[in-house]
Amino acid sequence: MPAVGLVCYRHIDCAALYGNEKEIGTVLKNLFNEGVVKHEDLWITSKLWCDMQAPEDVPVAIDETLKDLQLDCLDMYLIHWPVKLKKGSVGFKPEVEDLDKVDMPSTWKAMEAVYDSGKTRAIGVSNFSTTKLVDLLEVARVPPAVNQVECHPGYSPLGSPGLTFIKSNVLTDPIVTMVAEKLGKTPAQVCLRWGLQMGHCVLPKSTTEARVKENLDVFDWSIPEDLFAKFSEIEQERLPKGTAFVHEMLGHYKTIEELWDGEV
Incomplete structure (x- = not known):
């Protein structure tokens, strides 16, 4: 990520799965050393990957993330998915035999322990259904501060067009492009502005400095109410469905409906 992104975007969203925490750590260290920005001016999030959900692995995982990011603590640490994989499973498409039994109460207790240790200022979850969130709240001593979820009109929130497993047309959706044309903005800017106006x-993510700057130009204008209402007409679809985490015989979740508790 270009330095401009870290200077202007105050929330840096990381994860062990993304495979770039060492690079981000190097950039952060340089920015801190040069006095460009302080950690307290940023909000840095990372996520526990599914193969490190065993209670004894959670502190190991956050220590590795802190080492890579060259930080003493995170601002937020999330359970990436309500899915457990056998240790050493790599990537978002694990082998079927890597699917393991989920024990969320035990994993959450370990998350609470790293919170108590001061290694993260807050803990939360990601990609949890309402049902799974309610179940977690029933056993949590420290309630999750956030549930980071997909939110349309764009996932990530621009449709992640660079990811081969995401089949998205967010940036070419007729309503998005119509609004962008009327306002003289790019489809990406319109999607970002929609999210901001939704509260x-x-x-956003980009590896192109020009687009990073372009994505920041969303604060001195707004989408008029009549055009904003048009977004409700966009057909909703969950893009990263997590199909690789489901197996009718070997998986903890037998169907996609079970993974999402019907919220598909």
């Missing part, structure tokens, strides 16, 4: 914390 969401949007987390």
